[in-house]
Amino acid sequence: MLTLPTPDGNLETYDLVGDPLNPRAPRVPFTRTAFAAAHVISDPLRERNPWDTRPAVDWDATLRFRHSLWDQGLGLAEAMDTAQRGMGVDWQTARTLIERTMIEAKVHPLKPRVACGAGTDHIPFEDLTTSAKIQAAYTEQAEVIEAAGGQLILMASRAFTAMNADCGAYRRVYRALIDGAAQPVILHWLGDMFDPALVGYWGYGDVGLASDFVLSLIAENPAKVDGIKISLLDQSHEESFRARLPEGVRLYTGDDFNYADLIAGDGTRYSHALLGIFAAIAPAAAQALEALAEEDLSRFHDLLAPTVPLSHEIFKSPTRFYKAGIAFLSWLNGQQEHFIMPAGFQSSRDITHYACVFRLADQARLLAQPELAERRMKTLLSLHGI
Numbered sequence: 430m431l432t433l434p435t436p437d438g439n440l441e442t443y444d445l446v447g448d449p450l451n452p453r454a455p456r457v458p459f460t461r462t463a464f465a466a467a468h469v470i471s472d473p474l475r476e477r478n479p480w481d482t483r484p485a486v487d488w489d490a491t492l493r494f495r496h497s498l499w500d501q502g503l504g505l506a507e508a509m510d511t512a513q514r515g516m517g518v519d520w521q522t523a524r525t526l527i528e529r530t531m532i533e534a535k536v537h538p539l540k541p542r543v544a545c546g547a548g549t550d551h552i553p554f555e556d557l558t559t560s561a562k563i564q565a566a567y568t569e570q571a572e573v574i575e576a577a578g579g580q581l582i583l584m585a586s587r588a589f590t591a592m593n594a595d596c597g598a599y600r601r602v603y604r605a606l607i608d609g610a611a612q613p614v615i616l617h618w619l620g621d622m623f624d625p626a627l628v629g630y631w632g633y634g635d636v637g638l639a640s641d642f643v644l645s646l647i648a649e650n651p652a653k654v655d656g657i658k659i660s661l662l663d664q665s666h667e668e669s670f671r672a673r674l675p676e677g678v679r680l681y682t683g684d685d686f687n688y689a690d691l692i693a694g695d696g697t698r699y700s701h702a703l704l705g706i707f708a709a710i711a712p713a714a715a716q717a718l719e720a721l722a723e724e725d726l727s728r729f730h731d732l733l734a735p736t737v738p739l740s741h742e743i744f745k746s747p748t749r750f751y752k753a754g755i756a757f758l759s760w761l762n763g764q765q766e767h768f769i770m771p772a773g774f775q776s777s778r779d780i781t782h783y784a785c786v787f788r789l790a791d792q793a794r795l796l797a798q799p800e801l802a803e804r805r806m807k808t809l810l811s812l813h814g815i
Contacts, residue, residue, distance in 0.1 A: 431806060433784040434815060446791050447799035450712035450732075454539070455502040455719045461692055461699065462656075462679060463718055464504040464544060465707035466511035467495055468755045469518055469526065473769040483519055484771035491526070492533050494708075494764050501715035503707060504542035505530065506582065510623060511705040512546075513752055515587070517772030520551035524573055531577040544615055544703075545579035547571040549586040557588040560598040564605055571606065581614040582658070582703075583607075587626040596632035596642050603646055613655035615681065615703070618643065620661040622748040636666060644673050651675035658683045658703040662748075667691060671698050685744040685751070689733040692718075693726065705751060706740040709758045710795055735793035742785045750777040754786050758795070761787065761802040768809065780813040 431443045475485035495505055507530050508514060508523040518526075527545045534543045549557060549566035557563050563586060571581055583606055589599060607614055621628040633639040647654045656679030659667055664687040671680040681703035682691045691700040707714045713732045720728035743754030753775050760768040768775055787796075787806050796802040 431803060431810075432815065433788065433806075433810070434781045434813075436781050436785070440815070443788060445796070445799050445803060446794070447796070448794055449797050449799065450716065450794045452497065452501050452712045452715075452797070454500060455715060455722075457719060457722045459502060459718045460722045461718055462504065462542070462681070462701040463707065463714065464506040464542070464681070464703040465498045465711060465714070466506040466509045466703065466705040467498060467708045468752055468759065469512045469522075469771060470494065470756075470759070470765045471767075471769045471771055473767055476769075479517075479771065479773045483522055484517060486522060486526070487765070488529060490765050492529060494759065495530055495533065496537065497764065498708065498711055499534070499537050499539055499541040501711050502539065502718070503711060503715055504544070505534070506703050507543055507545040507579065509546045509582065509584065509705075510619065511708065511752055511755060513771050513774060514546060514548065514584070515550050515624075516749070516752070517770065517774055520548075520570065524570075527574055527579060528577050531579050535578065543579050544582045545574045545577075546582045546584040546617070547574055548584040549588045552588075554588055554591040558592055560594065560601045563588050563594075563598075564602045567602065567606055568609075571610065575611045580612055580655070581606075581610050582617050583614055584617045585619040585624070585627050585630055587624070589632075590627055590629055593629075594632055599632050599642070600646060604649065607646075607650055607653045610653060613653050615655050616643070616647070616657040618657060618659045618661065619683070622662060622746070623660055624749055636661070636663075640666070640670055640673075644670070647678055648675055651678050654678050656681050656701065660684065662686050662744075664691060667700065668695065668698075671700060685740045686737070688740070689717075689730060689737060693721065693729060705755060706736070706743065709743065709755050709790075710736045710739065710793065712797075713793060713795060735789075736795070739786065739789035739793050739795070742782065742789055745782075750774075753778045754782070757783055757786060758790055761790070761805050762795075762797040763801050768805075780809070780815070783809060
């Protein structure tokens with residue numbers, strides 16, 4: 430039994446359900462492409478001045494976490510915003526992460542798909558004052574990723590919004606990157622709830638106009654666009670956008686609130702997945718995708734429905750702090766020995782949030798080792814005087 434804080438400032442007792450799902454390999458191939466966006470695990474013994482310097486990474490633990498996702502049949506979205514790109518993790522660290530991950534992926538028995546984030550974050554905004562300079566920055570990272578054997582995800586770049594770029598600048602850069610890529614790319618539309626610096630992305634403040642522009646960009650060379658990941662937390666927009674995509678271009682949902690219904694689809698169309706929450710709910714996600722492949726829609730929803738309140742809590746406003754919940758569950762589940770994040774990011778959420786995440790993860794059958802999770806939750810509570 431635990432005594433946990435509640436959002437209204439009170440304390441209440443909580444008895445664990447303690448019935449975790451058992452992670453395992455899928456019985457059948459999935460009918461949806463599913464990427465889990467994974468976090469980076471720090472090495473707190475080597476980290477110095479965490480707010481001002483590059484993070485020290487526990488490479489063994491970080492790569493073990495990725496193997497655990499692959500072992501369950503999930504693909505990996507590497508070095509994305511879930512890995513704290515631009516929020517504690519720099520490009521130099523991300524490059525090493527990508528290169529190490531691709532070495533591991535190539536020898537994994539399930540031959541997992543790995544797509545990696547290419548951006549412009551190694552160059553200061555003040556030096557990215559033209560579309561040509563933004564393109565060159567993207568190209569530098571893209572070349573590293575392709576040399577390592579990864580598929581490109583063209584991450585949303587703050588450089589565009591910093592220079593108030595119009596749609597013409599976006600078209601020039603993305604056209605060159607898409608057409609020049611070695612294999613079809615994944616586009617990345619990250620809403621400002623995930624990163625406030627991305628307000629007005631694609632050169633439009635209106636989502637409808639931005640959607641028209643992106644669809645026209647894809648339609649110019651759909652063979653070189655694998656899909657687009659949309660993280661706007663708007664189910665109706667995603668469904669409308671999905672219906673307008675050219676044949677063969679995937680919609681990768683990044684909607685961490687409505688993923689279950691979007692992945693299940695409407696009987697005609699469905700979304701694939703590129704989700705940070707999948708790293709936190711991997712056993713439920715993988716086994717739900719297996720059920721969907723076996724045409725057992727009831728089991729699909731039974732597995733995912735309890736994860737939705739958990740995801741709502743992890744991704745609640747300010748949404749950009751969701752990475753803390755991902756790392757917290759990794760710690761509770763014994764996938765890392767501490768709850769320390771690059772740049773001290775664990776402090777971005779309060780103890781009542783972590784208590785809610787604990788309850789909801791238990792109820793979703795996602796505390797892999799309930800006794801360990803309870804001990805670690807008690808440790809965190811004691812640090813907060815509870």
